[in-house]
Amino acid sequence: MSVGLEDHRLLYRIARAYYVEGQTQQQISERFGVSRPKVSRLLQRARDMRVVNITLVPPPGGHADLEHGLEQRYGLDEAIVVPISDPDDPDSIALELGPVAADCLLRLLEPNCTLGLAWGRSLLAMVEALPARPTAGVTVVQLNGGLGPVGMLEHSAELARAAAQKLSARLQLVPAPGIVSTVEAARVLRADAQISSALAIGASADIAVVGLGVPTPESVLLSSGSIITSEDLEALAKAGAVGDIVLRYLDAEGAPVHLPLNERIIGVTLDELASIKRVVGIAGGIGKRKIIRSALLSGLLGTLITDQTTAEWLLSDEAEQRSGG
Amino acid sequence: MSVGLEDHRLLYRIARAYYVEGQTQQQISERFGVSRPKVSRLLQRARDMRVVNITLVPPPGGHADLEHGLEQRYGLDEAIVVPISDPDDPDSIALELGPVAADCLLRLLEPNCTLGLAWGRSLLAMVEALPARPTAGVTVVQLNGGLGPVGMLEHSAELARAAAQKLSARLQLVPAPGIVSTVEAARVLRADAQISSALAIGASADIAVVGLGVPTPESVLLSSGSIITSEDLEALAKAGAVGDIVLRYLDAEGAPVHLPLNERIIGVTLDELASIKRVVGIAGGIGKRKIIRSALLSGLLGTLITDQTTAEWLLSDEAEQRSGG
DNA sequence: CCTCACGCTGCACATATGATCAACCTCGAG
DNA sequence: CTCGAGGTTGATCATATGTGCAGCGTGAGG
Numbered sequence: 001m002s003v004g005l006e007d008h009r010l011l012y013r014i015a016r017a018y019y020v021e022g023q024t025q026q027q028i029s030e031r032f033g034v035s036r037p038k039v040s041r042l043l044q045r046a047r048d049m050r051v052v053n054i055t056l057v058p059p060p061g062g063h064a065d066l067e068h069g070l071e072q073r074y075g076l077d078e079a080i081v082v083p084i085s086d087p088d089d090p091d092s093i094a095l096e097l098g099p100v101a102a103d104c105l106l107r108l109l110e111p112n113c114t115l116g117l118a119w120g121r122s123l124l125a126m127v128e129a130l131p132a133r134p135t136a137g138v139t140v141v142q143l144n145g146g147l148g149p150v151g152m153l154e155h156s157a158e159l160a161r162a163a164a165q166k167l168s169a170r171l172q173l174v175p176a177p178g179i180v181s182t183v184e185a186a187r188v189l190r191a192d193a194q195i196s197s198a199l200a201i202g203a204s205a206d207i208a209v210v211g212l213g214v215p216t217p218e219s220v221l222l223s224s225g226s227i228i229t230s231e232d233l234e235a236l237a238k239a240g241a242v243g244d245i246v247l248r249y250l251d252a253e254g255a256p257v258h259l260p261l262n263e264r265i266i267g268v269t270l271d272e273l274a275s276i277k278r279v280v281g282i283a284g285g286i287g288k289r290k291i292i293r294s295a296l297l298s299g300l301l302g303t304l305i306t307d308q309t310t311a312e313w314l315l316s317d318e319a320e321q322r323s324g325g
Numbered sequence: 326m327s328v329g330l331e332d333h334r335l336l337y338r339i340a341r342a343y344y345v346e347g348q349t350q351q352q353i354s355e356r357f358g359v360s361r362p363k364v365s366r367l368l369q370r371a372r373d374m375r376v377v378n379i380t381l382v383p384p385p386g387g388h389a390d391l392e393h394g395l396e397q398r399y400g401l402d403e404a405i406v407v408p409i410s411d412p413d414d415p416d417s418i419a420l421e422l423g424p425v426a427a428d429c430l431l432r433l434l435e436p437n438c439t440l441g442l443a444w445g446r447s448l449l450a451m452v453e454a455l456p457a458r459p460t461a462g463v464t465v466v467q468l469n470g471g472l473g474p475v476g477m478l479e480h481s482a483e484l485a486r487a488a489a490q491k492l493s494a495r496l497q498l499v500p501a502p503g504i505v506s507t508v509e510a511a512r513v514l515r516a517d518a519q520i521s522s523a524l525a526i527g528a529s530a531d532i533a534v535v536g537l538g539v540p541t542p543e544s545v546l547l548s549s550g551s552i553i554t555s556e557d558l559e560a561l562a563k564a565g566a567v568g569d570i571v572l573r574y575l576d577a578e579g580a581p582v583h584l585p586l587n588e589r590i591i592g593v594t595l596d597e598l599a600s601i602k603r604v605v606g607i608a609g610g611i612g613k614r615k616i617i618r619s620a621l622l623s624g625l626l627g628t629l630i631t632d633q634t635t636a637e638w639l640l641s642d643e644a645e646q647r648s649g650g
Numbered sequence: 651c652c653t654c655a656c657g658c659t660g661c662a663c664a665t666a667t668g669a670t671c672a673a674c675c676t677c678g679a680g
Numbered sequence: 681c682t683c684g685a686g687g688t689t690g691a692t693c694a695t696a697t698g699t700g701c702a703g704c705g706t707g708a709g710g
Contacts, residue, residue, distance in 0.1 A: 008385070009384040009388075009389070012381060012383060013389070013392070013403070016381055016389070020381065031402045031403065032402070032432070033435075033603065034432060051382050052380070052381055052382075053382065054345075054380075055377070055378040055380060056337060056340050056341055056345065056377055056378070057337070057375065057376050057378065063334075064334075064337055064338070067338070077356045078338070078356065107335075107357070107358050107359060278358065
């Protein structure tokens with residue numbers, strides 16, 4: 001019996017009625033004289049047998065596969081891959097990631113939420129790209145103490161202040177440096193009511209936006225102050241640190257690096273960061289590959305915004321091999 | 326602002342999550358940080374803007390457009406167009422329409438329903454193609470009295486009997502000829518309790534399967550008996566009749582033809598036929614074009630099963646012009 | 651500067667949909 | 681012929697989905 005052929009005809013007719021003519025399964029069941037659940041099953045079969053083909057038109061640029069690949073491989077909610085005009089210039093990268101991150105942030109923001117901000121060039125670019133969009137009941141909070149000279153734009157407090165202004169949000173600063181010279185000083189500062197309260201608010205943020213840092217002499221962190229010493233740098237290198245996320249250092253596999261330096265940090269901890277539902281990481285450029293991969297492996301990030309070149313590397317065999325080594 | 330581009334990206338990502346990854350809108354809304362109704366609207370927009378393309382694979386033979394065209398133009402529930410190996414041979418047509426009609430009928434049949442059958446070669450072919458498939462509580466009933474010699478396979482009673490056997494159904498015959506010589510005879514027969522009861526059951530059938538007849542000397546109707554006289558034929562021609570549906574004659578536009586002949590018919594009336602939810606018409610071939618078109622215009626049919634050539638004609642300009650003439 | 655009209659947002663609801671389940675039928679093996 | 685396994689059916693139900701609605705922000709035009 002030519003079941004297959006008649007079947008295909010019916011599958012097609014029903015699929016057409018459903019997908020093209022927009023009839024409900026109920027209407028179709030009455031029209032063709034089959035039970036309503038059967039229509040559902042026939043449509044299922046029509047999809048399985050590719051009688052209906054659902055095709056998606058990828059957005060221009062072809063980053064969709066990169067994004068999906070990153071999400072699959074590293075378990076992200078969302079990866080956003082941005083084409084960069086000059087992929088070798090860190091400033092160019094930050095400036096082009098920023099607006100995209102701003103778009104993403106606006107999408108994620110909802111009334112009465114708390115937004116935690118770290119610091120860095122990319123964050124700065126994002127905040128600058130933010131349009132003035134008052135959102136009811138939002139609180140902007142620093143995730144770590146300030147770094148570098150107060151008033152510097154990359155300074156965490158300045159970032160938070162600018163963001164709060166754009167969003168007409170309540171501002172919660174952490175009135176302390178991000179790194180202090182001694183463990184004892186950090187302990188004292190953390191004991192301060194205002195500081196600990198601010199950090200607690202940061203730890204309970206709904207959204208965190210963070211950059212990823214690399215401990216090189218050129219980085220903003222080191223060049224703008226001398227709080228991290230060359231001894232610290234050596235210790236970090238020896239311990240295998242490849243970079244930091246909100247001042248917390250990770251090794252190549254995304255594991256925290258345990259060093260005395262940690263005790264001198266004023267900011268949310270990795271555990272606290274992990275408890276934040278939505279952590280958005282923004283970073284790109286060749287120099288940040290290792291820490292980006294590390295952050296991805298750590299599982300801390302829900303969203304990653306990076307450049308195309310880095311995305312390709314993160315999906316390449318090279319990144320895979322390092323996982324084995 | 327490159328709204329369109331970022332929009333396209335998000336539309337694509339969401340469409341992909343929904344259609345490819347099979348996530349629910351709820352999951353997507355949480356993953357991408359937009360409200361659930363918005364996901365629904367974005368998906369709607371993705372379809373409207375052809376970010377998702379839904380393509381159907383037509384069944385081999387390319388009759389799908391013909392079928393859809395017939396349904397649209399004549400307001401059918403379903404048209405089934407069958408490719409015929411020899412479109413000029415009426416027997417070939419009937420034999421090839423039959424199995425398709427049988428498939429269709431099996432689909433339409435449901436437990437505890439009443440199936441009314443008319444008569445003719447196509448109906449015979451359908452019944453012969455029916456597999457033995459007992460269906461609970463089905464009643465098969467004649468829609469009109471018998472025609473031609475009793476025992477002839479095309480005979481309405483034989484058709485009904487054979488169908489009832491295949492379906493293990495209860496059989497309700499109309500113990501009378503379909504056409505009698507005088508109006509008076511018809512009146513007497515219709516008054517018979519058994520006959521009128523049978524006709525009432527036929528009139529309340531859930532499904533009716535009918536052929537379409539043409540009043541030519543070659544037709545089974547005329548060749549097998551001499552109940553319709555040449556005078557009748559002339560009167561039919563003069564009144565503009567192009568054929569019949571269950572022995573009721575229609576003009577080219579699908580309107581009933583009022584003639585004394587009507588009073589000599591034993592069978593369900595056009596009004597009764599119109600009250601049956603599902604009327605399946607089976608007919609094909611060049612000679613039947615006019616009556617098929619007429620039956621379609623009458624609005625009596627819910628389903629039409631015909632051959633490809635006829636379907637093309639029914640959608641051609643020629644058929645259109647006749648509507649104006 | 652004020653006003654109005656439009657569009658967008660999320661909420662709440664009605665509905666459409668897919669899954670579960672028990673009964674049934676079919677087909678093949680014993 | 682009898683029996684049992686697998687598949688198919690429609691009833692029922694929880695869930696997913698689309699839409700009307702009120703409120704709000706925005707931008708154009710006075």
